[in-house]
Amino acid sequence: MSDGTPAVSYAPNTALLIFLLYTLGVFALAWVSNRLLRSKSFLSEYFLGSRSLGVWAFALTFAATSASGGSFTGFPSKIYSHGWILALWIGSYIVVPICGMGILGKRINQIARRTGAITVPDVIRDRFNNPAFGVLATTLIVFFMSINLTAQFKSGSLILKTLLNDVPLFQALAQQASDLKEGSSLLAGVDSAYLLCLLVFAVAVIVYTTYGGFHAVVWTDVMQGIVMVLGVLILLPLALIQVGGLESATDQFKEMTPPRIGSARLELDGPSQQGTVIPAGSWILLHDGSDDRVLRTGREAVIPAGLNQVESVQVLEITTDRQAQQLKRRIQANEVPTLSPNISATITQMEDYRYGADQPGTYLTGPGPDRHSDLGFLPLSLAISFFFMWAISGSGQPGSMVRLMAFNNSLTLRRSIFTVSIYYSLIYFPLVIIFCCSRIFLPGMDLESDRIMPATAVFLSSGAGMPWLAGILVAAPFAAVMSTVDSFLLVISSALVRDVYQRNINPNVSEQRIKWMSYACTVLVGLGAVAGAVSPPQFLQDIIVYTGSGLAACFLGPIALGLYWPRVNAAGAIAGMLGGFLSHLLLYIIGYAVYGRFASYRLLSMDPLIWGLFASFLLVVIVSKITPPPPEALVRRYFYRTV
Amino acid sequence: MSSENRALSVHYEYDPVFLHSRREAIIIVGVWALGLLWSVPYCYLRGYNLSPQEIHTIWGIPSWVFWGIGVPWIIADLFTAWFCFWYMSLDDLGEEQENPETLQGIERSGETRLESPHE
Numbered sequence: 001m002s003d004g005t006p007a008v009s010y011a012p013n014t015a016l017l018i019f020l021l022y023t024l025g026v027f028a029l030a031w032v033s034n035r036l037l038r039s040k041s042f043l044s045e046y047f048l049g050s051r052s053l054g055v056w057a058f059a060l061t062f063a064a065t066s067a068s069g070g071s072f073t074g075f076p077s078k079i080y081s082h083g084w085i086l087a088l089w090i091g092s093y094i095v096v097p098i099c100g101m102g103i104l105g106k107r108i109n110q111i112a113r114r115t116g117a118i119t120v121p122d123v124i125r126d127r128f129n130n131p132a133f134g135v136l137a138t139t140l141i142v143f144f145m146s147i148n149l150t151a152q153f154k155s156g157s158l159i160l161k162t163l164l165n166d167v168p169l170f171q172a173l174a175q176q177a178s179d180l181k182e183g184s185s186l187l188a189g190v191d192s193a194y195l196l197c198l199l200v201f202a203v204a205v206i207v208y209t210t211y212g213g214f215h216a217v218v219w220t221d222v223m224q225g226i227v228m229v230l231g232v233l234i235l236l237p238l239a240l241i242q243v244g245g246l247e248s249a250t251d252q253f254k255e256m257t258p259p260r261i262g263s264a265r266l267e268l269d270g271p272s273q274q275g276t277v278i279p280a281g282s283w284i285l286l287h288d289g290s291d292d293r294v295l296r297t298g299r300e301a302v303i304p305a306g307l308n309q310v311e312s313v314q315v316l317e318i319t320t321d322r323q324a325q326q327l328k329r330r331i332q333a334n335e336v337p338t339l340s341p342n343i344s345a346t347i348t349q350m351e352d353y354r355y356g357a358d359q360p361g362t363y364l365t366g367p368g369p370d371r372h373s374d375l376g377f378l379p380l381s382l383a384i385s386f387f388f389m390w391a392i393s394g395s396g397q398p399g400s401m402v403r404l405m406a407f408n409n410s411l412t413l414r415r416s417i418f419t420v421s422i423y424y425s426l427i428y429f430p431l432v433i434i435f436c437c438s439r440i441f442l443p444g445m446d447l448e449s450d451r452i453m454p455a456t457a458v459f460l461s462s463g464a465g466m467p468w469l470a471g472i473l474v475a476a477p478f479a480a481v482m483s484t485v486d487s488f489l490l491v492i493s494s495a496l497v498r499d500v501y502q503r504n505i506n507p508n509v510s511e512q513r514i515k516w517m518s519y520a521c522t523v524l525v526g527l528g529a530v531a532g533a534v535s536p537p538q539f540l541q542d543i544i545v546y547t548g549s550g551l552a553a554c555f556l557g558p559i560a561l562g563l564y565w566p567r568v569n570a571a572g573a574i575a576g577m578l579g580g581f582l583s584h585l586l587l588y589i590i591g592y593a594v595y596g597r598f599a600s601y602r603l604l605s606m607d608p609l610i611w612g613l614f615a616s617f618l619l620v621v622i623v624s625k626i627t628p629p630p631p632e633a634l635v636r637r638y639f640y641r642t643v
Numbered sequence: 644m645s646s647e648n649r650a651l652s653v654h655y656e657y658d659p660v661f662l663h664s665r666r667e668a669i670i671i672v673g674v675w676a677l678g679l680l681w682s683v684p685y686c687y688l689r690g691y692n693l694s695p696q697e698i699h700t701i702w703g704i705p706s707w708v709f710w711g712i713g714v715p716w717i718i719a720d721l722f723t724a725w726f727c728f729w730y731m732s733l734d735d736l737g738e739e740q741e742n743p744e745t746l747q748g749i750e751r752s753g754e755t756r757l758e759s760p761h762e
Contacts, residue, residue, distance in 0.1 A: 387682070
């Protein structure tokens, strides 16, 4: 079966149908959830589901929120690009459920019940009896999560665009959007198809989150969690069948070498009166002396009308002999999309990978091939950092902490930890297998590896004679992004309404007003993120890593020690929060100065997360020790009971 | 500690939820550390910079991944099951308080101040 065709061309209408059904289901859940709001205390129900989450709701909302779009686009992309080393990269997921839910779960839930806390800044403010500290926490949450929210909106829009790109109705609407935005200087450089997807995605997520609140978010997480795990469990056997079993796939990997990346000039045999489009993913068989070279275009290229060539077309060259021979036969048999016979190609530049070039088996061993780094994809120091990242950093995310405040009892926590551990076992290791296999049946997608998930879904489901499956499978990454975005939206709006307004400005605000403020805030925060996502900054992935690790560096130390160390005081906790934030930020500032772009500086080859956590915990302990102890009454309230 | 305070301090004890949670958190962090100390060194020593002839597989999975990540993953799941269903305490986390006491309210109630066992 060939590749290189746009991702969902085999089932475009099915994809649209699945998306519509999915969105309708989400709105229905929001409507039901809104009915619940009328019978309970608004704030507690809207932002925390009245602490009533049972096992399945708690487990799946925790898992689905943690598994963002990155799990279903970025992670498969990395597996495809770097091979089996991604199993080590994701390695600490073996203990993410028990760390993320077990380290803080019972205590933060207990403390939140005792104080009536609905948000993480609530917990901080009450635990340390310090309103200013609560405001600091709110500020940092809004800062980090707003940035991340923008990135997630972009991610969701791109996934949606992949899903709908070949649907005729969508193409017509995109054309209308293009016509509408003509003349707008603000939207001049924005792809109209992306813009349309952004608006559709934003409206869907903002409406159901605003209307339904926490329960809508949780129930959609349950639905999305089921979609995600089903998607993986369906893809796994299909992938193994396609490659003839994992042993066969690994044998082929032993010969595999990384591609070369470069650029080429494409020439028509004569000028044409209208522009000539060369689609992305077009295969080229180049006769170079006695050798035949197999190339593939990375992006769509256009030879303008009246001209006969285009320069600097990004291309990739297959270097693995067996793959090159197979592709040569398929190109000659027209089994794959190829360059038109009247177009010739001349390579103008070609570069090897910085690590792994000409090394057979490099996709089977560490550190894994890498296009940009001499050290490979995952040198030892980075492997250690990522073992911290998922398990420890994950524990320090406010979005996860809020969920820990929402389960109904210890029995639910126990069962949920176990459920999530099984859930992650069913997702993450199989993803490594599936997308390692995809290098074999979908070669040459290194330049567009972000599309490997939908491309694999379409290829495997079509190969199995079930093209309608593609729509469901592509819904998995879309579901993952929605489940993260809706949670972030609520955390940010709750921070503003509860932590800023109700607790600092107007404690006696009526429930009716709080209700409308909550709705308005959720909408405004969402619209702000959409505005940012219209023309998102570059280095988005680095920014996402910055926000996630930054939140952990700020919150984990003060919260964990606040829950478990009676001696900690407000001064120490504030010092820890600020110290974590500033040390982490400093390493990114240094990185910007050194590399000239938004990137972290890895002091002693360790990720800034490690240094941020270290600084935070150290400062909490030292400053607490050298400043007066906390009030006895406060310690008694949170660490003692009467007998 | 004065005799008066000693007599009054017996009215308080550490909250068992705090004690149990802290013990469980320490164990969990310890398990994470064990995972780090096994998986990363094993994968590094057995799985980095191998030639194709040195790569062995188990059920098609590179052996360093099998023993460095796959088996630990199963062990971690088994440990999680044991920890959750046989070890973790089923603590009562309390009811949500509608009118939680303020700090000032506690101090005004005239309760005796504790010694500082938390130093």
